[in-house]
Amino acid sequence: xxxxxxxxxxxxxxxxxxxxxxxxxxxxxxxxxxxxxxxxxxxxxxxxxxxxxxxxxxxxxxxxxxxxxxxxxxxxxxxxxxxxxxxxxxxxxxxxxxxxxxxxxxxxxxxxxxxxxxxxxxxxxxxxxxxxxxxxxxxxxxxxxxxxxxxxxxxxxxxxxxxxxxxxxxxxxxxxxxxxxxxxxxxxxxxxxxxxxxxxxxxxxxxxxxxxxxxxxxxxxxxxxxxxxxxxxxxxxxxxxxxxxxxxxxxxxxxxxxxxxxxxxxxxxxxxxxxxxxxxxxxxxxxxxxxxxxxxxxxxxxxxxxxxxxxxxxxxxxxxxxxxxxxxxxxxxxxxxxxxxxxxxxxxxxxxxxxxxxxxxx
Numbered sequence: 001x002x003x004x005x006x007x008x009x010x011x012x013x014x015x016x017x018x019x020x021x022x023x024x025x026x027x028x029x030x031x032x033x034x035x036x037x038x039x040x041x042x043x044x045x046x047x048x049x050x051x052x053x054x055x056x057x058x059x060x061x062x063x064x065x066x067x068x069x070x071x072x073x074x075x076x077x078x079x080x081x082x083x084x085x086x087x088x089x090x091x092x093x094x095x096x097x098x099x100x101x102x103x104x105x106x107x108x109x110x111x112x113x114x115x116x117x118x119x120x121x122x123x124x125x126x127x128x129x130x131x132x133x134x135x136x137x138x139x140x141x142x143x144x145x146x147x148x149x150x151x152x153x154x155x156x157x158x159x160x161x162x163x164x165x166x167x168x169x170x171x172x173x174x175x176x177x178x179x180x181x182x183x184x185x186x187x188x189x190x191x192x193x194x195x196x197x198x199x200x201x202x203x204x205x206x207x208x209x210x211x212x213x214x215x216x217x218x219x220x221x222x223x224x225x226x227x228x229x230x231x232x233x234x235x236x237x238x239x240x241x242x243x244x245x246x247x248x249x250x251x252x253x254x255x256x257x258x259x260x261x262x263x264x265x266x267x268x269x270x271x272x273x274x275x276x277x278x279x280x281x282x283x284x285x286x287x288x289x290x291x292x293x294x295x296x297x298x299x300x301x302x303x304x305x306x307x308x309x310x311x312x313x314x315x316x317x318x319x320x321x322x323x324x325x326x327x328x329x330x331x332x333x334x335x336x337x338x339x340x341x342x343x344x345x346x347x348x349x350x351x352x353x354x355x356x357x358x359x360x361x362x
Contacts, residue, residue: 016194017074021066022187029059046100050091053108057087060115063183067122067135070190087111109150116142131189138182206280208258209265217279217287221335224275224291225327236298236326237335238288239342240268240305243319243354245284256316263315267308271301287339295326295359302357319355321346326359 032055035048061083068075090107094100120139123132204216212220228235242264249257261284268278268286277289288305290298302322323345327333345358352358 016070016191017072018066018068018070019187019191021062021069022184025059025062025066026184028055028062032056032059044095046095046104047091049101050095050104053104054084054087054091057108057111057115058084060112060119063187064115064119064122066187067119070194071122071126073122083111105150109146112146113143116146129190129193131186131193135183135186135190138186209262209280211265211269211286212277212279214279214281217277217281217289218335220277221279221287221289224277224289225333225335225338228291228327229329229333231292232329233292234294234326234329235333235338236290236293236295236324237338237342238290238298238302238305239281239323239325239339239346240286240288240320241322241346241350242284243321243350245318248316248318252316259315260318264318264320268305271304271308276301281339287342289335293326295324295361298324298326299357299359306355306357321349321354322357323347323349324357324359 032052035051035055058080061080065075065080087108091104094104094107116139120136120143123136123139126132204212204219206213225235242260245257245260248260261280265278265280265286268288272278272288275291276293277287279287279289281287288301290301293301302324306320306322323342325338325341325345327338341360345360348358348360349356
């Protein structure tokens with residue numbers, strides 16, 4: 001599992017974060033069991049078990065670090081190293097006195113509960129998908145196992161310990177081993193979901209400006225219009241066209257024109273609020289869809305766009321002409337029809353001197 005995540009990470013590190021942490025966690029989990037087996041042949045059980053506990057804690061921390069990175073909530077850089085140093089120092093201390101094994105178990109379980117508990121909280125705050133539900137369920141199972149093991153160990157001390165053959169210890173060992181496999185599988189599934197969502201988003205967006213493309217405009221815009229019609233709300237459309245854009249392309253080159261388009265799209269996106277949609281309609285034309293927005297409010301949005309600050313000061317200033325059209329309750333308006341009406345307003349704005357707004361009624 002670790003190797004699979006590592007290979008995926010080599011290709012997707014820039015776009016999908018956290019994969020290397022997950023790969024390292026899987027490898028450390030296997031190393032923990034191997035370390036205990038090997039060390040018991042050369043040193044005391046306290047040292048061998050302590051080393052395994054450090055690996056268990058590091059495994060949980062690496063899984064957490066990977067998930068936080070995956071969801072753009074990175075942990076402090078020194079978190080992992082600080083945790084390893086503290087855990088290793090604690091294990092050394094616990095190996096030095098008679099009651100150390102009991103305190104070692106309390107310490108290790110407390111740290112694991114904290115790490116897996118916070119991990120579950122991070123997953124819980126994200127948008128729910130199958131992989132995230134599965135990950136959350138796996139983490140909750142681990143928390144339940146650790147808590148149950150602690151309670152049974154307190155009530156029946158002789159059953160506590162890695163060499164115990166009591167049923168609870170067997171269940172605990174099997175559960176942890178299963179989690180070492182299940183959590184990496186969850187990580188791979190979350191990565192797959194992320195890649196799928198990225199590809200779907202790329203298929204809906206203009207590669208230059210990041211705005212929606214025409215296909216997405218009509219797919220999402222028609223859906224928004226239908227929703228407004230069901231709720232008795234007005235949907236407004238703005239058709240925007242950059243003034244004298246061809247001159248910029250001709251005089252300064254297409255690379256500058258591309259910067260102007262990207263800067264304009266960024267400027268408009270910074271003004272709009274959900275559930276508004278911005279799409280590149282073609283060339284230097286853009287469409288803004290404003291669900292639940294009256295003609296008066298749509299004109300205010302258009303004015304903010306027309307007078308909005310330049311997103312990139314180094315890019316030439318390019319004014320914009322805007323046509324506005326709104327749906328009418330009781331009429332069977334379509335998005336294509338609204339855009340055609342907004343185009344008439346845009347034509348008026350161009351003929352009236354450009355850099356202005358014109359609204360077209362039904």
